[in-house]
Amino acid sequence: MLTSPIVLGQIVVNGLSLSSIYILVALGFTLLFGIMRVVNFAHGEFAMLGGFSLYYLYAVFKLPWLLAIVLVPFMVALPALLLEWLVFRWFYQKMFQSMIGLLGLNMAMIYTALIAWDAFERNIPAAFDGIVRFGGIIAPIDRLVTIGISLLALAGFYLLMVHTRWGLAMRAAAQDVDIAATQGIDTRRIYKLAFVVAIGLAALAGALYGQIYSVSPFMGERPLFVAFVVVILGGMGSIPGAALGGVLLGFTESLLGTLYGGSVAAYASFGIVILLLIFRPWGLLGKPE
Amino acid sequence: MTNFKMKATLAALLLAGSMLPAFAQETLKIGAIGSLSGGGTAWGLAIQRGAELAVDEVNKAGGLKVGDKTYKVELLMRDDQYTGQGGKTAAERLVFQDKVKFIVGPIGSNPVLSTVQVTTPEKVLLMSNGFAPAILKNDHKASYNFRFTLTNVEYAPNMMKWVKDNLKLKKVGILVPNDAIGQQVAPALVKLYKESGIDTIADFYERGSKEFSPLITRMMAAGVDGFDLNFNAPGEAGLMVKQARQIGFDKTIFQMGGPSVPEIVEVAGKQAEGFISYEMVDFDQPSVVAFVKAYEAKYGKGIMNSQTPAFYNATKILFEAIRRAGTVDDTTKVRDQVEKIAGYDAGIYGPVRWTGMANYGVDHQLALPFYVVEVKDGKAVRRATLQVD
Numbered sequence: 001m002l003t004s005p006i007v008l009g010q011i012v013v014n015g016l017s018l019s020s021i022y023i024l025v026a027l028g029f030t031l032l033f034g035i036m037r038v039v040n041f042a043h044g045e046f047a048m049l050g051g052f053s054l055y056y057l058y059a060v061f062k063l064p065w066l067l068a069i070v071l072v073p074f075m076v077a078l079p080a081l082l083l084e085w086l087v088f089r090w091f092y093q094k095m096f097q098s099m100i101g102l103l104g105l106n107m108a109m110i111y112t113a114l115i116a117w118d119a120f121e122r123n124i125p126a127a128f129d130g131i132v133r134f135g136g137i138i139a140p141i142d143r144l145v146t147i148g149i150s151l152l153a154l155a156g157f158y159l160l161m162v163h164t165r166w167g168l169a170m171r172a173a174a175q176d177v178d179i180a181a182t183q184g185i186d187t188r189r190i191y192k193l194a195f196v197v198a199i200g201l202a203a204l205a206g207a208l209y210g211q212i213y214s215v216s217p218f219m220g221e222r223p224l225f226v227a228f229v230v231v232i233l234g235g236m237g238s239i240p241g242a243a244l245g246g247v248l249l250g251f252t253e254s255l256l257g258t259l260y261g262g263s264v265a266a267y268a269s270f271g272i273v274i275l276l277l278i279f280r281p282w283g284l285l286g287k288p289e
Numbered sequence: 290m291t292n293f294k295m296k297a298t299l300a301a302l303l304l305a306g307s308m309l310p311a312f313a314q315e316t317l318k319i320g321a322i323g324s325l326s327g328g329g330t331a332w333g334l335a336i337q338r339g340a341e342l343a344v345d346e347v348n349k350a351g352g353l354k355v356g357d358k359t360y361k362v363e364l365l366m367r368d369d370q371y372t373g374q375g376g377k378t379a380a381e382r383l384v385f386q387d388k389v390k391f392i393v394g395p396i397g398s399n400p401v402l403s404t405v406q407v408t409t410p411e412k413v414l415l416m417s418n419g420f421a422p423a424i425l426k427n428d429h430k431a432s433y434n435f436r437f438t439l440t441n442v443e444y445a446p447n448m449m450k451w452v453k454d455n456l457k458l459k460k461v462g463i464l465v466p467n468d469a470i471g472q473q474v475a476p477a478l479v480k481l482y483k484e485s486g487i488d489t490i491a492d493f494y495e496r497g498s499k500e501f502s503p504l505i506t507r508m509m510a511a512g513v514d515g516f517d518l519n520f521n522a523p524g525e526a527g528l529m530v531k532q533a534r535q536i537g538f539d540k541t542i543f544q545m546g547g548p549s550v551p552e553i554v555e556v557a558g559k560q561a562e563g564f565i566s567y568e569m570v571d572f573d574q575p576s577v578v579a580f581v582k583a584y585e586a587k588y589g590k591g592i593m594n595s596q597t598p599a600f601y602n603a604t605k606i607l608f609e610a611i612r613r614a615g616t617v618d619d620t621t622k623v624r625d626q627v628e629k630i631a632g633y634d635a636g637i638y639g640p641v642r643w644t645g646m647a648n649y650g651v652d653h654q655l656a657l658p659f660y661v662v663e664v665k666d667g668k669a670v671r672r673a674t675l676q677v678d
Contacts (some may be wrong), residue, residue, distance in 0.1 A: 007510045010536065014502045070421055111326070119331040120592040123522040123558050131535065140535040212501040213528055214556045218330070222499055257503025258510075262494035265503065 009137035011254050019142040019250025020150035021209055025223045026230035026242040027157060028201035034237030035194045036092045041102040043202055044220025045109035049076045050203030051210025051219055052117065055124050065127035069149070072207045080199045084192060092191060093177065106220075113217035121214040132288055146208045153204060154243060160197070161239060174176030175238065198212050204268045232273055235286020244284055248272070314352050317360035318606070318616050319344070320383035320392040320413075322369050322376060322404060329371030329397060331523070331552075331594050336394040337366045338593075339600030342583055343608065347416055353588070353608055356615040361609075365389060369400040376400030380407035390414065390620050391611070393604050396596060398424065398470060409433050412620045414627070416603040418596065420474060425649035435653045437603040438569065438596070441474060441519075441546055442648050443677045444659050445481055448545050448567055449522040451661055451673055453485045456541050460488040462508035464501065467493040471520050475550060478519060478545070498525070505533045515541040523549030523594075527556025534560040541565065548595045550662060550669040555592055561664045568669060569638075570598050570658040576636040598637045605635035628652070644677060 014079035025047065032040045053075045057068035087105050091098035105153025128141040161167035169190045172180040181187050202223075210225055230249055248270060282288045321340045323333030344362045352359040365387050367379035376395055377406040383389045384407055391414045395401055401419030405427075409416045415434035417424065422442065425431040452458070461482060465471040475491055482489045490511050492504055508516070516533060518526040521544075528551060530542050543565035544553075550568060554561045570577055580601065584593050609618060610626035632640045638657045645654030662669035 004510070005456045007506060010506045011503070014500075014506065014536075017502075018500055114330065118589070119334050120552060120594070121527065121556050123527075123556050125558055129559075131537065138535075138537040143535075209499075214524055216524065218327075222497055225497075253500065254503050258507045260497070261492045261507065262504050263492075266495050 005218050007258065008135035009126065009134065011258050013137055013139045014258070015251040016147055017139075017250075017253035018254055020147040021205065021212065021287075022226050022230050022250050023243050023246030024150045024153055024201065024205035024208065026234070026244040026246055027154070027239065028198035028205070029224075029227035030231045030234070030237055030239065030242045031194060031198040031199070031201070033231065034239070035170055036088075037095050038088065038091050038098040039095055039102065041099060041224065042106040042109055044206075044222070044224030045113070046076055046080065046202040046220075047206025047209060048113060048215075048220040049080075050206030051124070051215040052113070053203065054123070054207035054210060055122055056217050058127070059122075059124050069204070069207060076203035076206075077196045077200035081196065084195045088195060089191070090175045096146065106224075108121045110217050110220070117217055119217065121216040121219075123214055124211040126211065145210060149204075149208060153201065156196075157201070157239070166190070166193060177247055184199050190226065229269065229273055232283060233273045233276060235283025238285045238287075239285065241283055241285035248284075309589070314359055314361045317353060317355075317362050317611075318387060318389045319362055319364050320387065320389035321364055321600075322379045322383070322392060322394040322400065323365045323366070323396060324375075324400075325366070325368040327370050332396040332596055333368065333371075333394075335596035336396060336600045337364075338584065338588060339597040339602075340364055340366075340393045340604045342580070342587065342597075343601050343604035345587070346605075347608055353612065355611055355617055360617065362646045369395050369397075369404070371397055371400060373399040373403040377403040377407055380404040380413075383526035384408060384413050386409050390618065391607055391623070392416070393600055393607065395419070399519045405431075405434050414607070414620045414624055416600075416607055418599065419575075420470065422649060425645055425651055425653050430651045431649065431653045433620065435603075435627060435655070436645075437606075438599045439655075439657055439659060439677065441477065443654065443656065444546060444567060444675070445478070447675045447678065448661070449481050451654040451675060452543070452545065453487065455672075456515060456543065458487055458541065460490065460511075460513045461515045461517050462505075462511075462513035463489055463491040463517050463519065464504060464508075465491055465493050465520055466496045466522075466525075468496055474520060478517075488549050496522075496525075497563060499528060500532070501525075501529050502532045502536055505538065507527070509536070509538055513540075514545065517543060517545050519545045519547060520548070521547065523547075523552035524556055527553040527561070530557040530564055531560045532676065550595075550664065552594070554664055554667055554669075559667075561667070564664045565672070566662055566664075566669070568662045568671075569595055571658075571660060571671065571674075572669065573671070574637075580637060597605050602637050606630060606633065606641060609633055609635070 029043045032038045050072050057063045058065055091101050126142045128145050130141050132139045169182045169185045173187050173190050177187055177278055230245035233248055234245030253265045256268050294447040321336055323336035324330050325333045344364050347353050352361050362436050367382055369375035393416045396418040398419045398421035401417045401424050409429055412433055418438045419438045480560055490508055518529055546567050548568045550566050561657045610623050610630055614622040614626040616622050630641050634640045642656040643652040644656040646652050659675050660671050661673040663672050
């Protein structure tokens with residue numbers, strides 16, 4: 001019965017929906033690492049701020065959802081430039097120091113949020129109620145919208161990185177920051193741009209994540225964990241790797257979770273990561289250091 | 290100084306001296322332990338806030354009158370990080386450094402069990418929660434600790450009877466967190482279902498998970514006609530309700546234990562309609578309405594965790610026992626008064642009744658009435674009132 005076409009279809013729908021969220025969560029994380037060599041342990045907390053931003057814009061101030069979701073990345077990423085100046089810039093190109101420093105920032109952000117917003121979980125009402133049925137397979141509309149937005153974000157991000165001069169400058173800085181600087185690239189500005197894009201993506205991911213699940217000061221824990229697994233699978237710093245890692249993790253969880261249960265899915269996800277770290281530590285699409 | 294001035298000064302000093310006892314208040318320090326960091330924070334805040342509301346009440350009324358002294362009560366809250374080690378450290382700080390004789394909290398078997406190890410030899414009175422039977426059933430017969438909420442041992446038999454008679458289920462899906470509590474308590478629940486003639490399918494998930502659709506799909510394919518969200522944290526249970534409804538599960542979803550209806554309604558939104566749950570508090574009762582009002586005045590309109598009234602109740606019972614014992618130092622006398630306090634009503638749960646002799650060998654388990662509620666138009670509506678046998 002578990003392998004009936006309907007169940008298999010449901011596995012695909014669940015897998016697609018999970019993958020799209022995972023990709024979005026991992027993109028900003030891998031961008032910061034790829035360009036600045038910063039392991040952003042506070043990534044989940046920017047996602048949390050994205051969740052709270054959408055909560056206030058859409059659920060409290062009743063802005064139209066589309067406007068709210070467009071505003072969220074700016075609401076989080078632009079004020080976050082202050083944190084870039086205060087904290088992040090000191091850790092650029094210092095991978096290990098960045099882990100400890102940003103773990104501290106992560107704690108500070110969680111507990112500031114706890115003081116501001118209390119510990120209980122909030123719901124952002126679904127913007128698109130209802131479900132779509134394909135035969136016996138059921139897909140909630142809000143999940144389909146999330147898949148769509150993730151695809152749009154991924155496409156926009158790809159265009160920015162591959163077809164704009166800014167993207168070219170970011171890629172140049174990622175390859176060798178000193179040589180990029182000697183070629184006339186203002187690396188400080190490029191770092192700031194990459195920071196805004198990465199944090200904006202984290203905030204967007206957090207907003208969608210918060211709407212599908214719930215919003216609370218502790219909600220960032222899971223996205224950070226997911227981002228880590230996805231970029232290790234795909235390769236630290238690799239954008240296509242983040243996409244591939246997200247799809248792999250999403251479908252592994254959906255398929256094994258449905259067929260064999262939650263524990264098997266968790267073991268398998270970690271098992272794949274461990275095997276990969278042993279035999280291909282730079283990830284599926286990463287480059288060996 | 291002239292003679293008159295000297296006399297006047299002396300008189301003023303004497304007058305001030307005679308007035309002194311009326312104003313000078315000693316301070317009674319009460320300890321509290323709960324998680325103020327990590328995933329159990331909502332529960333830790335519930336302990337802190339429940340105890341704070343009781344402390345505020347007694348201080349506002351002029352202080353706690355014990356014998357011929359009146360004490361201003363001060364609450365010292367310590368974080369246990371929802372771990373055994375954290376509970377032990379918090380208890381040691383309160384007992385040895387702050388020298389408290391009375392502690393409210395913690396929640397959760399691991400922190401409670403390790404806190405008891407510190408407090409019992411020191412004869413410090415502990416008013417806790419925690420599901421593990423060993424919290425009360427142990428070598429020292431829980432000599433200095435009491436439990437203020439029901440565990441599955443107390444509520445499950447009558448709750449199961451209600452479920453069997455009213456929900457008419459054939460096969461129930463149980464989603465269990467893969468931790469010590471889930472692994473220890475789930476087999477007992479599965480057994481209870483079996484004895485009631487209801488099939489179960491139980492599966493584990495990692496704490497902190499947000500996505501349950503694959504597990505729910507799996508259980509739906511196995512033909513469950515109900516989900517019991519007994520062991521799940523409020524946020525997790527809310528997501529399970531939401532996701533089950535989103536992938537088309539239109540049968541019964543209920544919770545045999547772990548009451549958290551307001552949180553589940555907040556997270557699941559409209560999808561929570563029809564959700565059935567065990568509930569510890571009758572929110573329609575006037576004294577509870579007043580309590581919620583006091584809570585909102587102090588902490589804002591956010592959701593109140595169901596454990597908050599339990600620890601308000603525990604703290605009030607502790608104050609009453611101290612008052613009756615007439616001492617803030619002799620914890621044995623206070624303990625004896627807690628045992629004899631049956632009939633005292635702290636306002637939320639009705640008159641105190643102790644139970645536990647049959648299950649734990651000591652009557653240190655509070656027997657509370659409990660309720661079955663159903664979510665209708667976003668509100669919990671009572672369907673039944675049940676009692677502990």
